[in-house]
Amino acid sequence: MIRRYPWFEILLVVVLMVISLYAALSDAQNLSWRWFTRDDAYYYFKVAQNISEGHGSTFDGINRSNGYHPLWMLICIPIFALARFDVILPLRVLLLVMSTFSAATAILFYRLLGKVFHPIIGALAALYWVFNYDILVRVYQAGLETGLAVFCVTLLVYKLYEFEMTWRGGIVTNKQLGVLGFIALLTVLSRLDLIFLAGLVGIWIIFRTSPIRCFLPLDVTAILVSVLLAFLIRLSLREYYDFNDAAIIMIGVSLLIKIPLAYLLGLYHPTILANIPKLAGRLLIFLLTGSALTAIAMLVLASVRHFLGFPRITLLYDLILTAIFFGLMRFGVLCLRTSTSASQSATPAKYFQNNWKQWLKEGMAYYGVVGAGLTLYMLSNKFYFGTSSPVSGQIKRWWGSLPGKVYGGSTWDSLSFFGINYQGDSNTWHPLSTFLRSLVEKLYNSSLIDKSPYFTIIGIFVALYYLILFINKQKAKSSIAQLGIIPLFASAWWQVLYYHALGYSAYKEWYWIAQLVAIILVVSMMLGMLFRLVQKNRFVQSTAWALVLLFGVYLLPPFWLAIRGNMTYNEWKPTDPNNDIAAFLEANTEPGSIIGLTGGGNAGYFIHDRTVINMDGLINSHEYFQLLQDEKANELLADEGMNYILANPLILRQSPYRGQFAAYMELTGKNYGGKDLMHYHTP
Numbered sequence: 085m086i087r088r089y090p091w092f093e094i095l096l097v098v099v100l101m102v103i104s105l106y107a108a109l110s111d112a113q114n115l116s117w118r119w120f121t122r123d124d125a126y127y128y129f130k131v132a133q134n135i136s137e138g139h140g141s142t143f144d145g146i147n148r149s150n151g152y153h154p155l156w157m158l159i160c161i162p163i164f165a166l167a168r169f170d171v172i173l174p175l176r177v178l179l180l181v182m183s184t185f186s187a188a189t190a191i192l193f194y195r196l197l198g199k200v201f202h203p204i205i206g207a208l209a210a211l212y213w214v215f216n217y218d219i220l221v222r223v224y225q226a227g228l229e230t231g232l233a234v235f236c237v238t239l240l241v242y243k244l245y246e247f248e249m250t251w252r253g254g255i256v257t258n259k260q261l262g263v264l265g266f267i268a269l270l271t272v273l274s275r276l277d278l279i280f281l282a283g284l285v286g287i288w289i290i291f292r293t294s295p296i297r298c299f300l301p302l303d304v305t306a307i308l309v310s311v312l313l314a315f316l317i318r319l320s321l322r323e324y325y326d327f328n329d330a331a332i333i334m335i336g337v338s339l340l341i342k343i344p345l346a347y348l349l350g351l352y353h354p355t356i357l358a359n360i361p362k363l364a365g366r367l368l369i370f371l372l373t374g375s376a377l378t379a380i381a382m383l384v385l386a387s388v389r390h391f392l393g394f395p396r397i398t399l400l401y402d403l404i405l406t407a408i409f410f411g412l413m414r415f416g417v418l419c420l421r422t423s424t425s426a427s428q429s430a431t432p433a434k435y436f437q438n439n440w441k442q443w444l445k446e447g448m449a450y451y452g453v454v455g456a457g458l459t460l461y462m463l464s465n466k467f468y469f470g471t472s473s474p475v476s477g478q479i480k481r482w483w484g485s486l487p488g489k490v491y492g493g494s495t496w497d498s499l500s501f502f503g504i505n506y507q508g509d510s511n512t513w514h515p516l517s518t519f520l521r522s523l524v525e526k527l528y529n530s531s532l533i534d535k536s537p538y539f540t541i542i543g544i545f546v547a548l549y550y551l552i553l554f555i556n557k558q559k560a561k562s563s564i565a566q567l568g569i570i571p572l573f574a575s576a577w578w579q580v581l582y583y584h585a586l587g588y589s590a591y592k593e594w595y596w597i598a599q600l601v602a603i604i605l606v607v608s609m610m611l612g613m614l615f616r617l618v619q620k621n622r623f624v625q626s627t628a629w630a631l632v633l634l635f636g637v638y639l640l641p642p643f644w645l646a647i648r649g650n651m652t653y654n655e656w657k658p659t660d661p662n663n664d665i666a667a668f669l670e671a672n673t674e675p676g677s678i679i680g681l682t683g684g685g686n687a688g689y690f691i692h693d694r695t696v697i698n699m700d701g702l703i704n705s706h707e708y709f710q711l712l713q714d715e716k717a718n719e720l721l722a723d724e725g726m727n728y729i730l731a732n733p734l735i736l737r738q739s740p741y742r743g744q745f746a747a748y749m750e751l752t753g754k755n756y757g758g759k760d761l762m763h764y765h766t767p
Contacts, residue, residue, distance in 0.1 A: 092207055093194065097187045100214050103644055104183035108176040110651035115175040116662045116686065118650045125227035126685030127703040128152055128160050129174065136165035141468070143688060144697045146724055147705035150469045151476035154461060155273040156229035171690060172662065182224040185231040190214045192238045193604060196245055200566050201612030202619055204628045208635060209608045215639035217646050218515065222593060229275055230594040236271040237278065237601050240285065243267055244568040251292055258449040264289060265453030272458065276474065277582065281575035281598055282454050288571045290446045296352045299413065300343070301574035306409035307342060308581055309502070311335045314401035321496045325587050330386070330394035332585065337381045342374040350432055351414070358421065363414060375403040416550070422558045471706040479701045479709055483589035486739040494587035499535065503580030506538065512580050512596040516603045520545065549606070555613045563609055572602045663690040665730070668756045670694065673728055680721060680729040680764065697726060715744040722748060726764045733760055
């Protein structure tokens with residue numbers, strides 16, 4: 085029997101790893117100056133080095149810190165144990181590790197889409213993922229947890245596909261649910277804000293035999309968006325943050341009232357969903373009753389919680405928006421119906437009575453693993469660091485509540501708030517949003533000062549995607565289920581709105597993991613649905629494979645040239661520094677000095693015979709964060725023996741520092757890159 089080798093996968097991995105090896109073995113300075121340039125990445129690197137050398141989870145060797153995502157730190161520890169021999173060697177190894185994650189993710193895309201549609205579609209997605217330079221820069225080159233998180237999300241989606249293909253034909257075991265729960269737990273530990281995906285995946289698999297699995301994730305998302313949009317129709321973003329507590333409470337009240345009400349009125353019941361008059365009637369009752377109960381609860385809570393000034397008109401806007409979202413979802417699905425018979429005959433109450441024990445049992449099997457893992461993580465953090473969650477997230481939440489924008493502040497742009505911006509760190513749906521933006525600029529000859537063309541193009545894309553589903557409605561529905569698009573899409577919105585609704589600051593473009601995977605799957609699904617029209621023709625298949633080859637040829641040369649241009653050989657002198665700030669500090673401070681920087685990740689990693697303390701708090705202790713809030717961090721740094729600060733004095737006078745270090749600082753007359761080097765001592 086002739087064994088068939090996965091030649092596409094082998095070739096993909098070989099080409100990528102050869103290019104990566106070329107980059108990894110290039111001049112040492114390339115790794116720090118042109119590849120791993122993000123200061124945040126070096127927070128991981130230095131802490132991992134300290135852990136490997138027995139100093140504990142600390143960036144500076146003095147303060148304990150948990151300002152990182154745990155799974156990526158776990159992977160970094162053995163890699164940066166090599167830093168005791170050479171600080172560049174771990175970076176070379178890490179580059180290859182990141183490339184391995186890239187190849188593994190691409191293979192998962194290839195296999196998943198190849199099984200759902202055709203290997204040609206999988207090959208296109210895999211080639212794009214591996215050889216698109218923008219993906220490399222955004223996901224892997226930073227050296228952060230992003231590459232691991234994307235792999236975990238893609239692996240979870242792939243395992244959901246396997247679960248989808250097996251549960252209809254047999255009994256689902258606790259072991260299967262436990263395995264899914266474990267992968268979901270790893271996904272969360274790779275990036276903690278992926279908890280929303282893990283939560284919605286549980287709904288997706290536990291309610292697999294009911295329309296609840298499809299509608300509940302979308303309904304909770306619709307309620308979230310509806311409430312926030314209602315507030316922003318009435319208020320500006322600046323005004324919203326004065327009332328965001330009321331908005332968050334209203335979201336919770338709406339979920340507690342409207343979701344059970346929707347269930348009891350049959351809005352998750354196949355018989356109701358398949359009957360237009362009944363659906364319209366039940367939907368009307370749901371809207372009026374749910375909104376009335378929500379309004380009563382909010383008015384009572386407004387009196388109790390003393391946010392009496394919150395705008396009541398938002399209750400009306402929320403009613404209108406909820407009607408739009410719930411109506412579009414249910415009637416949109418109704419149009420895609422492929423069967424006129426409804427399999428579920430029991431009433432909602434009876435259906436709950438018949439199934440609640442199974443739901444509880446399976447929920448414990450899945451959520452038990454996720455919950456136990458997260459509980460252990462949080463308790464260990466509380467015991468060792470004095471706080472149950474990463475201090476970096478707490479600090480960025482605090483920054484968002486402060487006046488001014490030293491660290492970005494909370495978003496003041498409505499497009500960013502809802503995650504549909506097309507540029508900068510708020511470009512959550514890149515690369516699709518970037519493509520739509522360029523399309524608008526070409527069609528309308530506009531620089532997008534007016535946002536209406538952008539919304540028009542988004543509307544056209546959504547309508548086109550919906551129409552493509554009608555090519556084969558049964559295949560469209562099965563593909564959406566097999567690719568896990570609903571929990572992935574819903575969790576992506578929850579993640580974005582979690583940051584912006586709470587006023588989070590200093591969010592970055594590499595946060596948007598679920599969105600990136602969702603875009604790859606959605607666009608691939610569109611191509612897969614179109615390809616099904618012609619895939620039975622052998623000539624078309626041969627032509628399509630030729631186009632795949634051309635696509636690879638189109639992507640590979642610029643990818644290779646960009647890497648070769650940056651990762652050079654024999655360009656740098658052996659005496660050239662790996663980091664400019666570290667070199668400056670070594671030249672202007674004494675060995676053994678303790679130096680404070682408002683960032684300091686890369687300097688802290690590369691500096692010799694000195695210690696760098698992070699002053700913004702992202703990779704400092706929870707105690708330091710508390711003292712920074714109380715404007716007493718100056719005393720702690722003095723007690724720790726800090727000798728110098730390298731910073732912009734203007735920034736230190738503003739929030740979040742508010743001048744608390746001023747009395748301890750004395751200018752040395754030396755500066756670098758707009759930052760002054762100052763002595764630090766007790767006044």
